[in-house]
Amino acid sequence: xxxxxxxxxxxxxxxxxxxxxxxxxxxxxxxxxxxxxxxxxxxxxxxxxxxxxxxxxxxxxxxxxxxxxxxxxxxxxxxxxxxxxxxxxxxxxxxxxxxxxxxxxxxxxxxxxxxxxxxxxxxxxxxxxxxxxxxxxxxxxxxxxxxxxxxxxxxxxxxxxxxxxxxxxxxxxxxxxxxxxxxxxxxxxxxxxxxxxxxxxxxxxxxxxxxxxxxxxxxxxxxxxxxxxxxxxxxxxxxxxxxxxxxxxxxxxxxxxxxxxxxxxxxxxxxxxxxxxxxxxxxxxxxxxxxxxxxxxxxxxxxxxxxxxxxxxxxxxxxxxxxxxxxxxxxxxxxxx
Numbered sequence: 001x002x003x004x005x006x007x008x009x010x011x012x013x014x015x016x017x018x019x020x021x022x023x024x025x026x027x028x029x030x031x032x033x034x035x036x037x038x039x040x041x042x043x044x045x046x047x048x049x050x051x052x053x054x055x056x057x058x059x060x061x062x063x064x065x066x067x068x069x070x071x072x073x074x075x076x077x078x079x080x081x082x083x084x085x086x087x088x089x090x091x092x093x094x095x096x097x098x099x100x101x102x103x104x105x106x107x108x109x110x111x112x113x114x115x116x117x118x119x120x121x122x123x124x125x126x127x128x129x130x131x132x133x134x135x136x137x138x139x140x141x142x143x144x145x146x147x148x149x150x151x152x153x154x155x156x157x158x159x160x161x162x163x164x165x166x167x168x169x170x171x172x173x174x175x176x177x178x179x180x181x182x183x184x185x186x187x188x189x190x191x192x193x194x195x196x197x198x199x200x201x202x203x204x205x206x207x208x209x210x211x212x213x214x215x216x217x218x219x220x221x222x223x224x225x226x227x228x229x230x231x232x233x234x235x236x237x238x239x240x241x242x243x244x245x246x247x248x249x250x251x252x253x254x255x256x257x258x259x260x261x262x263x264x265x266x267x268x269x270x271x272x273x274x275x276x277x278x279x280x281x282x283x284x285x286x287x288x289x290x291x292x293x294x295x296x297x298x299x300x301x302x303x304x305x306x307x308x309x310x311x312x313x314x315x316x317x318x319x320x321x322x323x324x325x326x327x328x329x330x331x332x333x334x335x336x337x
Contacts, residue, residue: 029163029171036159036172037179043156044183051137051153052187055086058135060107062088065096067121069170070113070177077111077181084185085194093121101125106133111181114138115157115173117145126150139177155180216301217294219334220315220324226251229258233269233276233284236261245327247312250285257322259285262312291316294323298336301326 055062062081066074074090081088091100093112104110110129112122117140126136126147138151141158148154157180163171225243227236227250240248240261250259261281269276269284276284291314292301301313305328315324 025165032161032163033172033175036176039160040157040176040180047153047155048184048187051155051184052191054135054137054153055109055184055188056191058107058109060105060109060134062086062111063091063104063108063134064088064111064113064181065091065093065122065125066113067093067119069174070115070119073174073178073181074111074113076178077113077185080182080185081188084189085192086185086188093119093125096121096125101128104129104132104134109135109137111137111139112147112151113140113177113181114145114147115141115170115177117142117147119147122147123150139180141173141176155184214298214334214336215294216292216296216298216313216315216326217324219298219301219330219336220294220326221245221330222324224249224314224322224325226322227261227281228253229282230280233266233279233281236281237266240266245312245325247325247327249289249314249322249325250281257289257291257314258282259287260289260312260314261285289314292326293318298326298331298334302328302331302336305331 062078064074064078064081065071071092078088078090089103091103096104108129110126112126114122117138123146127150130136130150135153136151137153137155138147139155139157140148141156142148143154143156143158157173157176159172159176161167162169162173163175223243224245225239225248227239227248229250229252231239236248236250240246240263247260247262249257250261252258259282261284265284265286266276269279273279273284289312290304290308290310292304294315294317305311305313312325312327314322315326317323
């Protein structure tokens with residue numbers, strides 16, 4: 001790994017208009033933390049594989065714990081595990097010794113995070129968890145630490161230096177622990193076959209949930225104006241206006257879709273033909289209109305509209321029969337766009 005550039009020395013006096021220094025320091029922090037994560041990736045191996053297997057085989061939940069900055073990382077990782085198919089929760093190590101230890105069972109896997117591996121609160125609860133029969137995965141920056149020695153599996157998250165110019169504030173070390181925990185969560189997601197629809201079910205209230213759970217049939221309009229091929233353009237315009245969708249579907253005598261008549265078709269026909277009072281709608285409609293299945297995701301309808309530069313889609317049921325229509329306004333109302 002390349003040697004990190006030595007940061008400029010800090011002064012106790014604030015330097016006015018030293019914008020370049022701020023950018024240099026910011027870049028250096030990012031480079032140090034990126035190097036720490038890259039080194040972590042190169043070290044990943046059998047212990048990581050064993051940690052994934054241990055969690056997959058567990059009949060309980062993953063309990064993530066830490067103190068201070070490591071505690072903040074632990075809380076975030078518990079949320080990541082839970083949202084990606086691995087039931088998990090956070091327990092504060094200090095609270096655990098005052099009653100919250102009762103939340104942990106013999107079937108659980110405890111992931112304890114400590115850069116030093118010598119945290120007193122964690123080292124108080126670890127023997128108790130192991131006595132219950134629970135398993136321990138330690139994420140530390142010191143493979144010879146007490147926590148690492150107690151662990152069933154130790155994941156090495158050591159860093160060469162912190163990004164703090166004093167080499168004191170947890171920066172690169174917390175980034176490494178977070179990245180390692182994310183890698184574990186994603187490896188478990190993959191092993192469980194966790195899908196986009198599974199992810200949506202655990203995020204139903206947000207934008208992701210709406211995009212992954214809303215289907216075309218949920219957003220479409222079912223009262224779609226339809227026309228015979230031989231009706232005149234004025235009749236078609238009246239039907240389109242009543243429908244309020246900016247379109248009407250044209251059907252043949254057998255009820256099969258032959259085209260779609262839109263505001264755009266009307267404008268183009270007026271420019272080309274002028275007087276449309278006796279013109280059959282079949283002469284000016286758009287043939288072979290785009291359609292989508294009602295069971296498809298609404299976000300797929302958005303992609304189809306954008307790719308084809310259109311504002312409407314016909315919706316077909318499982319038998320390819322017209323069952324509704326969809327325009328961009330419907331997708332806005334469904335909050336998919």
